[in-house]
Amino acid sequence: MSTSPKQSSGSAAAKVSPTGADWQDNLRRLDRLANVGLISASIAHEIKNGLVAIKTYAEVMLERGEDTEMAEIVRRELARIDGLATQMLRLSAPRALSHASVRVHPVLDHCLRLLEHQMNSRMIVLKRDYGAVPDTVRGDESQLQQAFMNLVLNGVEAIGNSGELTVRTEIIPAATGGRRLKISFQDTGPGIAPENVARLFEPFFTTKKNGTGLGLAITRRVAEDHQGNIEAVNAPERGAVFILSLPAE
Ligand SMILES: Nc1ncnc2c1ncn2[C@@H]1O[C@H](COP(=O)(O)OP(=O)(O)OP(=O)(O)O)[C@@H](O)[C@H]1O
Ligand SMILES: [Mg+2]
Known part of the structure; x- marks a missing residue:
């Protein structure tokens, strides 16, 4: 299964992720x-x-x-x-995944609450745009929470001292039939530099002084374990959008 970005929203978002990684990649x-x-x-x-x-x-x-x-x-x-x-x-390590019905919005809220204080003290405005009905996926709640947390943290870190973080959910039809739950994390940080695009999800790739570079690698692993995928694009104005899409239950 590929997690390379394939989905095109037709929006004005400038795509910075590599198009259709081939089997060699x-x-x-x-x-x-x-x-x-x-x-x-x-x-x-x-x-x-x-x-x-x-x-x-x-x-x-x-x-x-x-x-x-x-x-x-x-x-x-x-x-x-x-x-x-x-x-x-x-x-x-090999992972044991639990397969339960997970409601995504409360898990997102939990992650956002954990970072609320940090966001308030740094003048980061949080916007929630939860459109997915229903908001359930099948999978492992704690792993999904970890994936969301990594994306929220990266957004907050990219924004720095002031800006906006938007967390959006929606249900979209999947190319293969069925529906997918799309969760986007959009920030107003500097966006993704073209030279880093191909390496974002590599383990240990980091541009931060104290980063481990494991956050996005783990997040992609979690997405794959849930038959989902993740892609990164630059927002039309400024900042980055990380889009996680999972099969809707
Ligand atoms: N929202 C974002 N905007 C711009 N660049 C980003 C964003 N999220 C991630 N990146 C880039 O991708 C790199 C890898 O991110 P990843 O989360 O894997 O590691 P990290 O954040 O550097 O360290 P860690 O997550 O282990 O603390 C980051 O160092 C940064 O360069
Ligand atoms: Mg990180």
Whole structure:
């Protein structure tokens, strides 16, 4: 199954994603993913094991009150590395997907609520345009939440200090029959530079100082696991739109 952008909305949006990745591209991607998967799963596993000992030590230090400030810094950094290793494992390890009926709007609301404070303090106006009726897909709620969260976070990070984030849902007919639930995340950030288009969804591709470059790779994986796809386009005025489309239930 291909997640390359095929759908054309006929809108004025300038398409920046590669058109119809051929099988060679897909093979190359699979090959890369297989390697990355194997390597990162074993590294992540080792890191997590090592962290257990270090974490225990930092906690003992904290309890004894020896240089609490330093111990706190160590603890925070350990938590960050642990989170990173967990993400790496999630990306590479075989996944057990639950297949339940999931209502998309409450999951979106939950993600947006988690970032509400950050958006308010940065003068980011949030717009919801929920048009999908019904808003149900079949799949794994926590994985879908993770995918939405990555897209919302990227939008917020792209916007910077002020701007607009629009989350839109709609039901569209699928080319293969049936219907798809389309979820768009549009921001007013700088948009996607042409030289980065082809690499956005690659694991470890990042242009951010503290980015892991795993967010979009995981999001695409989640989309594929749900028989969906994701594409990125630049909005006509400014900013980027990430469009996730999933089979509607
Ligand atoms: N909304 C967006 N607007 C412009 N560029 C984007 C947007 N979302 C993602 N990108 C580009 O795609 C890159 C990869 O995104 P991805 O989410 O995979 O990793 P990251 O955000 O850099 O790091 P992480 O998600 O691990 O914190 C980003 O570094 C950025 O260059
Ligand atoms: Mg990200």
